[in-house]
Amino acid sequence: MAQSNIIAEKLNSLLKSDKYYKALFYVFALLACVEFLFICYINLFRLRDFLGYDASSSILFIQEIVKQKTFFPQNWTYTSQYGFSGANFAAAILGLITNDVFISV
Numbered sequence: 001m002a003q004s005n006i007i008a009e010k011l012n013s014l015l016k017s018d019k020y021y022k023a024l025f026y027v028f029a030l031l032a033c034v035e036f037l038f039i040c041y042i043n044l045f046r047l048r049d050f051l052g053y054d055a056s057s058s059i060l061f062i063q064e065i066v067k068q069k070t071f072f073p074q075n076w077t078y079t080s081q082y083g084f085s086g087a088n089f090a091a092a093i094l095g096l097i098t099n100d101v102f103i104s105v
Contacts, residue, residue, distance in 0.1 A: 047102050058088055062101050065092035 042050065051059065064073035071089060094104030 044103065058086075058091075059101055062088055062092045062095055062104070065089075066095040066099075066101060069096070 064076055091104045095101045098104055
Protein backbone atom coordinates (compact mmCIF):
# COMPACT_ATOMS: atom_id res chain seq x y z
CA MET A 1 0.00 0.00 0.00
CA ALA A 2 2.81 2.39 0.89
CA GLN A 3 4.61 1.64 -2.34
CA SER A 4 1.53 2.44 -4.43
CA ASN A 5 1.24 5.78 -2.63
CA ILE A 6 4.87 6.52 -3.43
CA ILE A 7 4.28 5.69 -7.09
CA ALA A 8 1.15 7.86 -7.14
CA GLU A 9 3.01 10.76 -5.55
CA LYS A 10 5.89 10.46 -8.03
CA LEU A 11 3.42 10.33 -10.93
CA ASN A 12 1.59 13.41 -9.65
CA SER A 13 4.83 15.33 -9.23
CA LEU A 14 5.90 14.30 -12.73
CA LEU A 15 2.63 15.50 -14.24
CA LYS A 16 2.94 18.82 -12.42
CA SER A 17 6.54 19.38 -13.50
CA ASP A 18 7.67 21.30 -16.56
CA LYS A 19 9.92 18.43 -17.62
CA TYR A 20 6.87 16.31 -18.44
CA TYR A 21 5.36 18.96 -20.70
CA LYS A 22 8.70 19.67 -22.38
CA ALA A 23 9.17 15.98 -23.09
CA LEU A 24 5.60 15.73 -24.38
CA PHE A 25 6.19 18.77 -26.60
CA TYR A 26 9.36 17.24 -28.05
CA VAL A 27 7.60 13.94 -28.72
CA PHE A 28 4.78 15.67 -30.60
CA ALA A 29 7.21 17.93 -32.44
CA LEU A 30 9.18 14.88 -33.52
CA LEU A 31 6.00 13.15 -34.69
CA ALA A 32 4.96 16.25 -36.65
CA CYS A 33 8.39 16.42 -38.33
CA VAL A 34 8.30 12.73 -39.24
CA GLU A 35 4.79 13.11 -40.66
CA PHE A 36 5.81 16.17 -42.68
CA LEU A 37 8.84 14.36 -44.11
CA PHE A 38 6.68 11.34 -44.94
CA ILE A 39 4.16 13.52 -46.78
CA CYS A 40 6.98 15.20 -48.72
CA TYR A 41 8.43 11.81 -49.65
CA ILE A 42 5.06 10.49 -50.85
CA ASN A 43 4.34 13.65 -52.86
CA LEU A 44 7.77 13.76 -54.49
CA PHE A 45 8.52 10.10 -55.15
CA ARG A 46 5.39 7.94 -54.80
CA LEU A 47 2.61 10.20 -56.11
CA ARG A 48 2.01 7.98 -59.14
CA ASP A 49 0.94 5.14 -56.82
CA PHE A 50 -1.60 7.08 -54.77
CA LEU A 51 -3.47 9.31 -57.21
CA GLY A 52 -7.24 9.36 -57.29
CA TYR A 53 -9.40 10.19 -60.30
CA ASP A 54 -9.46 13.98 -59.92
CA ALA A 55 -5.75 14.29 -59.34
CA SER A 56 -4.90 11.94 -62.19
CA SER A 57 -7.14 13.96 -64.52
CA SER A 58 -5.27 17.10 -63.56
CA ILE A 59 -1.94 15.36 -64.11
CA LEU A 60 -3.05 14.25 -67.58
CA PHE A 61 -4.21 17.78 -68.36
CA ILE A 62 -0.85 19.20 -67.27
CA GLN A 63 1.00 16.56 -69.30
CA GLU A 64 -0.94 17.59 -72.39
CA ILE A 65 -0.15 21.25 -71.75
CA VAL A 66 3.55 20.41 -71.45
CA LYS A 67 3.52 18.08 -74.47
CA GLN A 68 1.67 20.47 -76.78
CA LYS A 69 3.27 23.60 -75.26
CA THR A 70 -0.03 25.44 -75.11
CA PHE A 71 -2.40 26.25 -72.27
CA PHE A 72 -5.34 24.98 -74.33
CA PRO A 73 -4.49 21.50 -75.61
CA GLN A 74 -6.26 20.27 -78.72
CA ASN A 75 -8.58 17.27 -78.43
CA TRP A 76 -9.10 17.85 -74.72
CA THR A 77 -12.60 17.83 -73.28
CA TYR A 78 -12.80 20.71 -70.84
CA THR A 79 -14.96 20.16 -67.79
CA SER A 80 -15.85 22.33 -64.83
CA GLN A 81 -12.85 21.19 -62.80
CA TYR A 82 -10.29 22.89 -65.04
CA GLY A 83 -10.71 26.51 -64.11
CA PHE A 84 -8.25 29.27 -64.80
CA SER A 85 -7.88 29.92 -61.08
CA GLY A 86 -6.43 26.48 -60.38
CA ALA A 87 -2.82 25.49 -59.97
CA ASN A 88 -2.74 23.53 -63.22
CA PHE A 89 -1.14 26.32 -65.22
CA ALA A 90 1.54 27.02 -62.62
CA ALA A 91 2.30 23.30 -62.49
CA ALA A 92 2.45 23.23 -66.29
CA ILE A 93 5.04 26.02 -66.30
CA LEU A 94 7.09 24.11 -63.73
CA GLY A 95 6.61 20.98 -65.82
CA LEU A 96 8.09 22.75 -68.82
CA ILE A 97 11.09 23.74 -66.73
CA THR A 98 11.65 20.40 -64.97
CA ASN A 99 10.37 18.04 -67.71
CA ASP A 100 8.66 15.99 -64.98
CA VAL A 101 5.01 16.73 -64.29
CA PHE A 102 4.94 14.74 -61.04
CA ILE A 103 7.62 16.93 -59.49
CA SER A 104 5.87 20.11 -60.61
CA VAL A 105 2.60 19.09 -58.97
